[in-house]
Amino acid sequence: MKPHQLIVPWKGDKRFTAIAKRAAALKKAGLDAEGILAAIRAEFGSPPELLGLREQPASAAIFGTVGEDVGAGGADIEPGALAQLQLALRLPIADCGALMPDAHVGYALPIGGVFRAHRAVAPAMVGVDIACRMMLTVFETPPDELMRRRDELFRTLKGVTTFGAGARREHAADHAVLDDPRWGATGQLRGLRQKAADQLGTSGSGNHFAELVVGERLQELLPGAPERFSGLLTHSGSRGVGYAVANHYMRVAAQETARVAKVPRYYEWLDLDSEAGQEYWTAMELCGAYASANHHVIHELFARRSKLPVAAQVENHHNFAWREGDLVTHRKGATPAEAGVLGLIPGSMGTSSYVVVGKGNPGSLMSSSHGAGRRGSRTWAKNTISMGDVRHDLAARDILVEGLSADESPLAYKDIERVMAIQESAGLLERVARMRPVAVLMAGEPGED
Template sequence: MGKVNIEEENVSQADLETLGVNQEAALELFSRVANGLLKHKVMGKEELIQHLNKLVRDPEAYLRQKHGKFKNLAEKVIGLQKEGVMPRFEKPAPEMPENLREFPVFGREHIEPGAFAQMNTAINLPVSVAGALMPDAHQGYGLPIGGVLATEANTIIPYAVGVDIACRMCLSIFDLPAYTVDSEKDKLKKMLEEHTVFGMGGTVKKHFDTSLFDRKEWKATALIRSLRDKAYSQLGTSGTGNHFVEWGELNIPEGELEGVPEGRYLALLSHSGSRGFGGNIANHYSSIAMKKMKLPNEAKHLAWLDLDSEEGQEYWIAMNLAGDYASANHHEIHNKIARALGLDPALRIENHHNFAWKEQLADGTEVMVHRKGATPAGKGVLGIIPGSMSTPGFVVRGKGNENSINSASHGAGRLMSRNVAFKTLKRDLVEAELKNKNITLIGSDLDEAPMVYKNIHDVMAAQEDLVEVLAEFQPRIVKMANPKERPED
């Protein structure tokens, strides 16, 4: 903004009132700042009024200007809005750019058109910086499952994280031979039945470790406080849909895996997230974002929150707490089963795949990376990519591929919807497949049959540049939710 050389009249009370500045405290504040800028000839009155008009309606935008002339005023406006002294205005809908941006795609031949359309919409948001599509991608809500989206560092999209915040994998490797899954089959099956609880309303009364609930974040917001008791009662439970806890055989073919030498071991693998706690957090802040940010219909679920705003900070605190809660949830299950087995695991590996992380792109740009159904795969980072109930999953080490934004697939990815599965699959053929692979199944239904998923080997072949396979896990005793349960994933 260049200085002007002519005298400008003052900004009057009437000028400010037309902007919605009516209360005495706000009028005094705006008058002092505005006329100070005019007095020192920083800008003309017309330009000044335009800035003040924008600031009243979107003060967070001026907070992002590190050396902006209106940053201090914006901070005070936000404070006055919180006190009810000044009104809050609905932000106008951001314009979508006319020139579509491109994004890397891995395993293009395995991805349905709906996922491409959703990723196209996401990558062209005004706040988007980069994106990528993983080979297991399929259509979801907002960001496709298997989508990775980097946005400006101070923005976060609740629906790009997902409804099941911090859905994750956890693998415990025991120093027992893999054939234990056959020689002790009844005992291992009983452990799953006694120490796991599935279902939307599932709760437990006895816990292994509740120290997470001593943290101060549980008192951070009214919403978190209202959900604490529910979260406590659901600690150590699993969801519905594609969530599972299973025994299997882990094969480390050569060398060692984090100190565990090559060989075939008994292992326990689980998949679930932050339960009702995360679901309520996601729905609450997604609703707020969509009300604040009016986007075109195809992009409405991609409404974002500004981390400089009160709602953005609340969501950030809640999302990270949900992440720690999801991890504790898995630990509760694994620790109870390890205690029943009478043996601590030799190694435990885990990772989120529905989350947002503050990271940097290869050129140093600070961004918020949303991985919705995508595994972190930074250089040297360990992760778990499952297949289906009858096909193998893999322990992987990330290669840090900048084109994928340090990400990989989170599984095989669905090949057909649940409705299509129920209409087309034959129960006897699914049972024959499980028998052929020597799989013992507890719970589940046709919508989670192996046939509803893509070929995991094709998916892994499509991401050889993203991850290195270190070990292979073959499921053998699988427990999932009751067939009557509504899917949460």
């Protein structure tokens, strides 16, 4: 047997390179396999006993029914999404989890999945679009006035942000986030500072959007908002910065986890006390600040150019991890719903979206859905949905759309009213305001959700 095959049990040990060199030297010196292993054990110690998956998953609360034919009068959640959460809950670090009614298959943790871990953060369970978020600006302008100016305002919206993977603005934006000292925390972040500047105020691709909405207040919990209002609703994240951070620390997590456990790909983690864990946490929080800044640049520029008076603003994020003592809650495509906290849950480009208030339900780990959720994959949508039917439906609803694609059409998504009703009846949230889109801007191309 060759030396590199003999030392496989030590793979993941920080001294593995030295162990490999020593094994090769012992082989060259004429030792047989038994002699090489005895010498390596004497010099470096026995290989560590790796942790593995538990036989049974930790507990999880499921909000919605699980089964086939999602969104077609069948179940709420596809079985694959539940299987992904249950696999995560078999990890040695797992505490408990939850699955929201918008859940669908992703990688590692499903979209709409919530996973709580002991003193560890799993980069792939946060996701590649770190701190992706929603933001709503409510204007004092009544809906009738926005509709009268809709074409003009839609042109204005197109001028304040740019869509597309890797997109940059024609004219650079500025924000205090670019002066955040955390850009100097690691070599990677220093290298990403210019990308952050180049992409500030852009919106990306996939399911990211910017839309003009008209709505009505359902409760007196949105300070400053008139009973009937118009608004700007946006969905985007930390752009290429978050993508680079996520991919780097997913690789680091794979290396670190291999030293202590054998788990499936993308289910690796970083110890919070480790240098890499602390680096990732700093980078993740910076991505959160940067994602928020992207939205504020877009909203502030739109308000200034449109001269629409701002009445209120709400924002919340998903694809993030929150720490409480020794426990870390990952929400991938799920969003916080602590008691009294306002949030946003969008439907689709053809259906209602909602401002909500959380009720702090411990069963959901104080979480709610981040949207309606997909009925199936993007490939399924492109092969199944008729673009003619989509255009006819949007025209009937009097909704302007630029960047239309089958996989982002209303028919690609679950029924938002069903998703909301499940969460209301389970005591996760209450609706505060309802709004509908009247002009939607998207990239019209695939991307990360």
